[in-house]
Structure formats: structure tokens, C-alpha cells
Amino acid sequence: MQFSIGRPWSPIVSILLVIALALGIAACGDDDDDGGTTAPTGTGGEPTGGGDIGDVDVISLWGAEEEDNLRALVAPWESETGGSLSYTGTRDDVETVRTRVEGNNAPDVYFPANLGFFRELQAEGHLMPLSSCANIDMAEMESMYGASLDDFTVDGEVYGFLFKSGMKGTVWYSPPAFEAASYEIPETYDELIALSDQIVSDSGTPWSVAEFANGGTGFPGSDFIQQFLIKESGPDVYDQVASGEIPYTDDRVKAAWEKYGEITLTDGYVIGGATQAQATTFSEGSLPLFDDPPGAYMHYLGAFNSGFITDTALGFPEGLVAGEDFDFFPFPTITDEFAGGVTGDGNIAIMFNNDETTCSFMEHVATPAAQEIWVAAGGFLTVNKEVSLDAYPTEIDRRIAEVLGSSDAIFRFDLDDAQGSAPQGAVFEGVQAYLSGGNLDDILAQIAASYE
Amino acid sequence: MIGRRWWTPWIWLSPAVVLVSVFLLYPVLNTFVTSFMDADSAGGIWDLIDDPDKFVGLDNYEFIIDNPRPLVSNTHAALYNNAFWLIVFTGLTVPIGLLFAMLAARVRYEAVAKSTIFIPMAISFVAASVIWRFMYEFNPDVGTINALKTAAGSDSTAWLLDRGSPQTPFTDAGPDTAWGPLQVNNFALVMVGVWMWAGFAMVVLSAGLKGISTEVLEAARVDGAGEWQIFRRIILPILSPTIVVVATTLVIQALKKFDLVWVMTGGRAETDVVATLFYTEAFRQGEFGRGAALAVVLLMWVVPIMVISIRRFQFQEETR
Numbered sequence: 001m002q003f004s005i006g007r008p009w010s011p012i013v014s015i016l017l018v019i020a021l022a023l024g025i026a027a028c029g030d031d032d033d034d035g036g037t038t039a040p041t042g043t044g045g046e047p048t049g050g051g052d053i054g055d056v057d058v059i060s061l062w063g064a065e066e067e068d069n070l071r072a073l074v075a076p077w078e079s080e081t082g083g084s085l086s087y088t089g090t091r092d093d094v095e096t097v098r099t100r101v102e103g104n105n106a107p108d109v110y111f112p113a114n115l116g117f118f119r120e121l122q123a124e125g126h127l128m129p130l131s132s133c134a135n136i137d138m139a140e141m142e143s144m145y146g147a148s149l150d151d152f153t154v155d156g157e158v159y160g161f162l163f164k165s166g167m168k169g170t171v172w173y174s175p176p177a178f179e180a181a182s183y184e185i186p187e188t189y190d191e192l193i194a195l196s197d198q199i200v201s202d203s204g205t206p207w208s209v210a211e212f213a214n215g216g217t218g219f220p221g222s223d224f225i226q227q228f229l230i231k232e233s234g235p236d237v238y239d240q241v242a243s244g245e246i247p248y249t250d251d252r253v254k255a256a257w258e259k260y261g262e263i264t265l266t267d268g269y270v271i272g273g274a275t276q277a278q279a280t281t282f283s284e285g286s287l288p289l290f291d292d293p294p295g296a297y298m299h300y301l302g303a304f305n306s307g308f309i310t311d312t313a314l315g316f317p318e319g320l321v322a323g324e325d326f327d328f329f330p331f332p333t334i335t336d337e338f339a340g341g342v343t344g345d346g347n348i349a350i351m352f353n354n355d356e357t358t359c360s361f362m363e364h365v366a367t368p369a370a371q372e373i374w375v376a377a378g379g380f381l382t383v384n385k386e387v388s389l390d391a392y393p394t395e396i397d398r399r400i401a402e403v404l405g406s407s408d409a410i411f412r413f414d415l416d417d418a419q420g421s422a423p424q425g426a427v428f429e430g431v432q433a434y435l436s437g438g439n440l441d442d443i444l445a446q447i448a449a450s451y452e
Numbered sequence: 453m454i455g456r457r458w459w460t461p462w463i464w465l466s467p468a469v470v471l472v473s474v475f476l477l478y479p480v481l482n483t484f485v486t487s488f489m490d491a492d493s494a495g496g497i498w499d500l501i502d503d504p505d506k507f508v509g510l511d512n513y514e515f516i517i518d519n520p521r522p523l524v525s526n527t528h529a530a531l532y533n534n535a536f537w538l539i540v541f542t543g544l545t546v547p548i549g550l551l552f553a554m555l556a557a558r559v560r561y562e563a564v565a566k567s568t569i570f571i572p573m574a575i576s577f578v579a580a581s582v583i584w585r586f587m588y589e590f591n592p593d594v595g596t597i598n599a600l601k602t603a604a605g606s607d608s609t610a611w612l613l614d615r616g617s618p619q620t621p622f623t624d625a626g627p628d629t630a631w632g633p634l635q636v637n638n639f640a641l642v643m644v645g646v647w648m649w650a651g652f653a654m655v656v657l658s659a660g661l662k663g664i665s666t667e668v669l670e671a672a673r674v675d676g677a678g679e680w681q682i683f684r685r686i687i688l689p690i691l692s693p694t695i696v697v698v699a700t701t702l703v704i705q706a707l708k709k710f711d712l713v714w715v716m717t718g719g720r721a722e723t724d725v726v727a728t729l730f731y732t733e734a735f736r737q738g739e740f741g742r743g744a745a746l747a748v749v750l751l752m753w754v755v756p757i758m759v760i761s762i763r764r765f766q767f768q769e770e771t772r
Contacts, residue, residue, distance in 0.1 A: 095735035102494035120738065212590065215718020217613070279590035279610030315593060421737045425524040432721065433523070436615070446523040 053083035056361045059097055060111035060347060063089040069374045076373075077364040083357055094421070101126055101352075108358040111163055111347040115151060115413045116420035118348050122159050128351050129157035133359035141366065148383045151413050152348060161366060164374075165346035165383050167400050168223045168302035168414065170328040172286050172309070177294045189231075189334045193262070199297055200268045207263055207270045208296035209277035210285025211431065218428035219416070220282050221260060221435070223343070224300050225427075226415035228256035230341035232334040235410045238341075242418040248448035249441070257440055259334075264435060271296045274435045283308045289326070290317050302345070303328075303400045307379055323395040330403060340408040345417055346383075383411070419451075426450035480751070486744035487512055494740045512745035525737075527746070529633070529722045530729040534753070536633035537642060537706040537725060544646045545702050546695060549653020553661055554683075556654070566658065570651035577648065581715035584644045588612050588716075611640040613721045637723050644712055649705065653698050660694035661687070693768065700761040707754050726750045 062070055067089045074085045088107070090096050094117055097110055106126060112118050121127055130136050138158065142149065145161050152160040178185070181202065186192040196206040211221050230238045233252045240246040241253055264270055270277050271288050286309050288295025299305070309326050312318050320326050333339040349365060351358050364370050368386040375382065375391040381401055389405075392398040403409060416424040426447040433443050462469075482496035489506045493499045499506055516527040556565045572580055588611035589595030598608040601621075609621035617630035618639050630636070664687060672682050688695075710727040713719055719728040726746055734743025 092735075095731075098494075098735055098738065212610075212613070214585075214716070215714075215720060217718075217720050275610055276590065276608070278613055279608070281589070281591070284591060422521070422524055422739075425732070425737070426521070429523045429720065432613070443523070446521070450521050450524050 053081040053357050053360055055084050055086045056109060056357050057086050057088075057107040058109045058111075058361075059088045059090070059093055059100075059107045061089065061091055061093045061113060062111075063091075066379065069377045069380065072377065073365065073370050073373045074361075076370065077361060081360055083360065085361075097121075106352040108353060108355075109349065109351050109361060111349055113345060113347050113417065114421070115348070115418040116424070118152065118160060118350060119418075120420070121350070122154055126352055127159045128354045129159050130161070130351075130362070131157060132354040133362060135359050135363050136366070144366065144368070144384045144386050146383070146385060148411060152350075160348045160350040162346045162383050163349040163365060163371075165344055165381050165404065166302055166304055167342060167344045167381060167404055169227060169331040169342040169344075169403070170301070170303050170305065170400070171331060172289065172299045172301060172305055172326065172328050173297060174289045174294065174325065175327050176325065177289065177297060181297075183297070185329045186332050189259070189332050192332045196263070196266075196269055196298075204294065205268065205271045205288075205296045206298055208280075208285050208288045208299040209264050209270050210280035210282045210299070210301075211278050211435065212281045216428060217278070218431035220285070220301055221264070221431035222416045222424075222427045223302060223414070224263075225256050225260045225431070226343050227300075227331045227341075228259040228334065229253065229415070230343055230410070230412055231331060231338055232256060232259075234335070234338040235341060235412055238412055238415065242415055244419075244423075244451045248423075248444045248451075254440065254444060257434065257444065260431075261434065261440070274437070278432060278435050283311075284314055286326070287315055290320070300331075303381065303396075304379070306394070306396050328396065328400075338410065340406070341410045341412070342403060343412050343414055344404065345414040422450045423447060483744045483747050483751075486741055487748045489741045489744075491739045491741055493744075494734075496744075508741065512742045515742055516745060516749065525729065525733060525739075525742070526722060526724060527729065530719075530724040530726045530746070531749075532633040533638060533723065534707060534709075534725050534750075536638055537645070537709055538703055540639075540642050541645050541649075541706045541709075542699055542702045544642070545649045545653050546699055548646065548650045549698065550657050550691075550695070552650065552654040553658035556658060557661055566651075566654065569654050572648045573651045575648075577711045578715050580648055581644065581712045584647075585612070585716050588640055609636070612637050612717050612723075614640075615721060633722075635722065637717065637721055641713060641716060641723060644716070645706070645709065648712075649702060653702065656698050657691065657694060660691045664690050693764075696764065697761070700757060703757050704754060707750065707757075726753075 060070070067087065070087070071085065078084055088096070093110075093112065094114060097107065097112070097117075100106055101121065101124075112121075118127075130141065131138050141158065141161060148162045148165075149158050151162075152158055173185075181199075181204070183195060183199070184191075186195045199206040209220070211218050213219055226238070229241065229252070232255060237246060237252055241248070241250070246253070264277055265274060272280070282301065285301055286299045286305060289297065289299060306322060306326075306328075308314055309316055309320055310322070331342070349362060351362055366384075368384055368388070371380070371382050371384055371387050372391045374380040375387060376393060378393045378397070381397065381404060383404055385405055387401075389398050389401055392401055404411065416427045419427070426449075430438075430443045430447050434440060485500060486493050486496045488509060489496075489500060490508050490511075493506050495502070515525075516531075519526065519528045522528070552566075552569050556562045556569075559565060575583075586594060587596045588598075590598060590608050590610050592598040592602040592608050595608070595611075597611065602608060606622075611621075614621065614636035615629050616636050617634060618636055621636055668686060668690075669682060672686055677685070708727055709725050710731070713723055713725055713728050714731070717723045719725070719732060724732075726749060730743040730746035730750070733739045733746060
């Protein structure tokens with residue numbers, strides 16, 4: 001025997017080691033099963049666990065500053081209940097959650113930004129309704145979140161609420177540039193086109209378009225098109241397009257795309273033409289507005305654009321003041337009846353189980369007191385009517401929040417987010433194909449085909 | 453007398469066998485089964501036992517061949533692009549690596565030169581992809597390449613989106629949409645791959661070059677061979693096993709390319725490769741059956757190459 005150490009190791013010991021290893025692997029799997037989901041079979045309201053508040057396992061796509069703000073929002077809950085937040089922030093949140101759900105290792109709470117994915121999770125029976133938590137008062141939820149809960153209600157049960165919302169009915173401009181050229185804010189689509197023509201005849205460029213976002217390239221165009229759709233054809237048509245009842249080849253959908261084409265493909269309307277429009281990163285789309293003389297006068301992007309404009313690292317001039325140096329005007333009206341139409345995105349709060357920790361966490365993040373922490377930090381809009389408008393740090397945020405909370409607002413969740421991921425990918429790619437000179441009918445037929 | 457019992461080797465092998473079975477064999481078999489199942493089949497074999505209706509036969513493979521949803525699941529583009537990667541990436545990296553290895557051997561600052569070329573290998577591929585995303589950025593204030601282009605008086609090129617043929621960015625002529633995978637953006641991506649892997653090819657080939665005894669080379673020179681003849685008739689034949697090893701590694705790299713494409717374009721503008729498409733299909737769109745079928749196609753591409761290289765390896769062992 002070469003190895004003297006090898007001797008005391010009998011075959012039996014090594015067999016035992018192998019068995020121990022196998023058991024170890026199996027045990028890991030078991031742990032995950034227990035710690036993950038309480039399988040939502042039946043709506044049993046009885047909380048599991050020993051009654052103590054423990055770790056809450058949360059997934060969302062927020063990182064960096066947004067993650068800090070979330071932690072600040074949760075901190076009072078942690079100190080009050082002794083629970084703690086175990087947070088995963090990932091841009092690949094859909095993939096992560098899908099994998100974990102399939103592996104019976106779902107998180108406790110998830111903030112999806114994708115209505116289609118929420119519907120999928122709900123339909124597959126992974127989610128618990130809010131009413132299964134004894135501590136959540138549904139009447140109070142109704143008074144705080146109002147009609148926005150409709151999107152998350154299935155068979156009378158509410159499965160989530162809009163935690164953080166965005167608004168996408170905003171056209172950005174520079175008030176000093178408009179003043180210098182004495183341009184008026186357009187209120188209707190016809191006025192918008194008339195203004196664009198006037199800017200061209202004054203040898204200016206009316207629009208800056210910026211579609212590049214790596215894997216999400218084309219999403220600003222998709223947002224643009226859905227604004228046209230809801231403002232022209234109203235929320236019912238919008239909902240039916242989202243659900244697939246009205247196919248993408250419908251004339252009303254085509255009309256919305258053609259309006260987008262009228263702005264992006266008309267000669268002289270867009271700075272740098274369709275190539276630059278596709279290749280410019282979405283966060284830098286407003287840059288030409290602040291050139292002297294202005295490279296472009298208007299830029300369409302959701303409310304989150306105010307965060308980019310104040311970010312000097314992106315190349316924006318220092319000291320731009322919201323409401324003075326840059327501002328937005330609400331998306332112009334096309335059909336009077338649907339003037340209040342506004343689309344937005346948001347992060348839905350949903351839960352995969354109803355143990356005491358999860359319920360207590362959900363109750364906390366729904367409260368105005370908690371949300372005002374992030375509202376004050378900036379970059380957080382909410383449809384929660386109890387959150388004071390005074391809490392918003394800037395004039396622009398306050399005005400956007402006002403539009404979202406106004407009584408005649410017809411709020412609809414982002415169309416491509418509501419569709420599910422295959423049609424969403426097709427729409428993004430379709431925007432790019434349209435800008436590259438593709439035939440619109442072919443593109444719409446291909447998007448319709450992606451619904452299967 | 454432990455060694456005499458027939459099952460003794462199996463005891464020592466068993467940890468490896470268990471690990472390989474659990475983490476390799478089972479997933480491969482499971483993926484294979486899933487590729488014949490419908491979209492909602494993440495459970496693979498176990499789902500099929502629960503519900504035999506999930507079996508869909510060859511539907512997923514038909515989807516790959518028919519390519520009915522080219523806007524969002526362009527299977528043809530993914531397959532062509534993988535072939536493009538295989539040929540262009542391998543075809544450029546090996547000669548460039550060899551060139552660097554030959555040149556570096558002739559200078560006094562060899563170590564410095566080789567380290568410089570090798571640095572990209574040391575950076576995480578995701579980080580390198582992010583760096584190149586900035587290099588290719590359309591805005592000339594950010595993108596280095598477009599800054600050079602605009603300084604020279606031409607227009608910016610959308611390197612990662614441009615589906616035109618490769619001469620379009622330079623001559624502003626040529627067809628707007630290139631044939632198959634021969635698009636500007638695919639070349640732009642492959643160049644990053646070459647930049648990353650040239651260092652690897654160089655280091656391995658350089659070690660091979662060092663192994664060639666100087667006596668052989670001197671003998672050739674005495675016999676009057678020119679430098680080109682020495683390279684062609686002596687260095688290349690002696691180096692060929694090393695070149696094959698390098699090429700095999702690169703081919704496998706090309707086939708399973710994911711990180712670079714995912715970070716730089718997300719597979720958009722017809723830059724998808726099979727690996728990015730099956731990830732999108734399975735995990736973003738929830739089409740687990742289709743994703744598995746694509747994974748199986750990828751495996752079928754890789755297996756013959758692995759078999760060839762293992763055979764070669766065994767042959768070398770025997771002849772040693």
C-alpha cells in the first residue's frame with residue numbers, strides 16, 4: 001500500500017460518505033421547498049409559521065438608488081416587527097421568478113413590471129389573493145387604490161396592487177426654446193402636426209426620437225404607439241387589443257402605427273432621420289432639446305425621463321430646473337371622448353404565500369406613510385390617493401401625480417407589458433422594422449402571428 | 453486485499469458518477485424529453501408522467517424549421533448566425549493568434565506584448581461586452597469608433613443595429629439588408645469575440661512554437677529554405693495538433709456563444725444565436741418545449757466536434 005493514510009478508510013466508510021452526500025443534496029432541495037411556497041391550493045387564511053415575523057424574500061428589478069429607496073421604505077417595518085428584508089434586485093426578474101416558481105422555490109413577494117407575467121402567474125395558481133391576509137383591510141385598499149385594482153382583480157379576488165406607477169403620456173420640451181421661437185403648446189394631434197410643420201418651415205427640427213435600449217430596443221416607440229391608440233380609439237379597444245380579441249391587423253391599430261410613422265418617418269421631422277432614431281439610447285433622447293440652437297424641440301418619453309434630464313453624467317447641462325428649463329406637456333388629444341386616456345407602467349405588488357411575515361410586509365408597503373418615504377426621495381409615483389401631493393419633491397412629479405390621480409383619467413397599463421412576452425418582443429422588433437422601412441401591413445401581420 | 457473485488461473501483465468512482473448523473477446526465481436527458489413537450493413543461497420528464505397530453509411529437513422541431521414567427525423567434529437567423537460565428541470567429545481568431553505568436557517570438561519585449569494581447573481574456577466577458585457596447589455607441593461623444601469616423605468626416609454607424617452589408621458603413625453603398633448573417637452588426641459582434649479570444653489562441657500557439665527545436669529550423673536554413681518555406685513546410689506541420697486543439701476550443705466557444713450577444717444586443721436586429729434564442733424562448737416567453745428543442749439542436753452541433761477532438765486526443769495518447 002502506497003498510501004498509509006488510505007488504510008483506515010474502509011469501503012463501508014466511503015459508501016456512507018456517498019450516501020451522506022446524496023442525502024445532503026436531497027436535503028437542500030427539501031429546504032427550498034419548505035422555505036419557498038405555501039402551495040396556494042385553497043384559500044386557507046390561517047397563517048403558517050410560528051407566529052413570529054421573519055425574513056421576507058423579495059424580488060424586483062430595482063437596483064442601486066432605487067434599491068436604497070426600497071430599503072428605506074421597508075426600514076420602519078423592520079424595526080417595528082423585527083422582520084428583515086432579504087432582497088434580490090435583478091434586471092432579469094422575469095426569468096429569475098419563472099425559474100424559481102417552476103422549481104417550487106418562489107419568493108414571498110415580487111414586484112413585476114409586467115402585467116402579462118402577473119396574469120400568467122395568477123392563471124397558473126401561484127399567487128395568493130390579498131384578502132387571504134387577515135390583517136389587510138380590503139375596503140381600505142379600495143379607498144387608497146380605487147379603480148387601479150381592476151387590472152389585478154380576477155373573479156372578484158384582488159391579487160395585487162400597483163405599488164409604484166409610471167406615466168407615459170408626456171411630451172418633453174424646453175420652455176425657453178419654445179418661448180424664443182414663440183411656439184404654443186399643442187393640445188390636439190392636428191395642432192401637434194401643424195407645429196411640427198411650422199418648425200420645419202422655420203428650418204428647425206421638431207422631434208428627437210431615441211429607441212435604443214439593447215434587448216428592449218423599440219420600447220419608446222411601442223409606448224408612443226399605445227398613446228395614439230388610447231387617445232384615438234379609447235380604453236375598450238385598447239383592452240381588446242391587449243387581450244388579443246382585436247387582432248393587430250385591425251385598422252384602428254394600423255392608424256396608431258401610421259401616426260407614429262407620420263412623426264418618425266416624415267422627412268425633416270426627426271433629427272438624424274430614422275437611423276439616428278433607432279440607434280440613439282433612450283436616456284439620451286432629450287439631449288438635442290438643450291442645444292443652442294435647439295437640435296430638436298420635442299421628445300416623447302414616459303415620465304421617468306425627468307430623471308435622465310437632471311443627470312449630468314448623460315451629458316445634460318448642469319442646473320436644469322424642472323418646470324423652468326425643461327417641462328412636459330400632456331399627450332395631445334385625438335378624439336375628444338378619450339381625452340383623459342393615459343397609459344403607464346408600474347410595479348405590481350404580489351405575494352406567493354400568505355404567512356404572517358408576508359402579510360405584514362404587504363400591509364406595510366401599501367400604506368401611504370411608507371410610500372411617502374420613497375416619494376420624497378424622488379422617482380416614485382403612486383396611484384395611492386392617500387399619499388399627499390405635497391410629498392413630491394418636484395413640481396413636475398406633482399403635476400404627473402395629479403394627472404394620474406385625476407377623476408377623468410382613464411388609466412391603462414402599458415399595452416406591450418399587458419400582452420405577454422412574445423407579442424411584446426414582436427412589437428419592439430416591429431417598431432425597429434418599421435423605422436428601417438419595412439412594410440407596415442407585413443409587420444402587423446407578424447405581430448398578430450406572435451399571439452398564436 | 454481491497455483491490456481485488458470487482459466493485460471496488462466503483463466505490464471510488466461513485467461520487468463522480470453521482471455528480472455527473474445528477475448535474476449532467478439527468479439534465480441532458482430531461483432537456484431531450486422536454487423538447488418533445490409543449491410550452492408549459494418546465495418539469496420535463498415528471499410533467500410528462502403527470503400528464504401525457506403534454507407530448508407534442510416533433511412540433512417544436514417543426515417550429516425551428518418553419519420559422520413561423522420571424523419577428524420574435526427567428527430560428528433561421530439564430531442557426532445561420534451560429535454557423536457564421538463558427539466560421540468567421542474561428543477563421544479569424546486562429547490566424548490572428550498565430551500571427552501574434554510568431555511576431556511576439558521575434559521581439560525583445562515578448563512578455564509585455566503577449567500580456568497586452570492576453571488581457572481581454574482576463575476581463576470578465578460581460579464586462580468586456582459592456583466596454584464594447586460603449587465603443588460601438590452611436591453617439592460620437594460616447595462611441596470611440598464613431599468618434600473616429602465622424603472626425604474623419606463620415607456619418608455615425610449604428611454598429612449593433614445595422615443589418616446592411618459590411619461595406620455600407622464605409623462606402624455608403626451596397627444593399628440595405630445584407631444576405632443572411634452577413635450583416636454589419638454580426639461582424640461587429642464577432643470582432644469583439646476575436647478581440648477576447650485572440651490572446652488565448654496566441655498563448656497556446658506560442659507554447660507550441662517554443663516546443664519546435666531550433667536544430668530543425670537551423671537545419672532547414674542551412675539547406676537554403678526561406679522564412680516562408682520554413683513556416684509553410686516545417687512550423688505549420690509540427691504545430692498542426694496544437695492548432696487543432698485551439699480551433700476545437702474556439703469552435704465550441706462559437707457554438708455556445710451567449711454572454712457577448714446577450715449583453716450587447718440581446719439578440720435584437722437578427723443577431724440572435726441559438727443559445728440566446730433558447731434562453732429567450734424558455735425563460736422570457738415561457739416556451740420550455742421550444743427552448744429545449746433549440747438546446748438539443750445546439751447539443752447536436754457540439755457533440756460531433758467533441759467526439760472528433762476526443763478521438764484525436766486518444767490517438768495522440770496511443771502514438772506517444
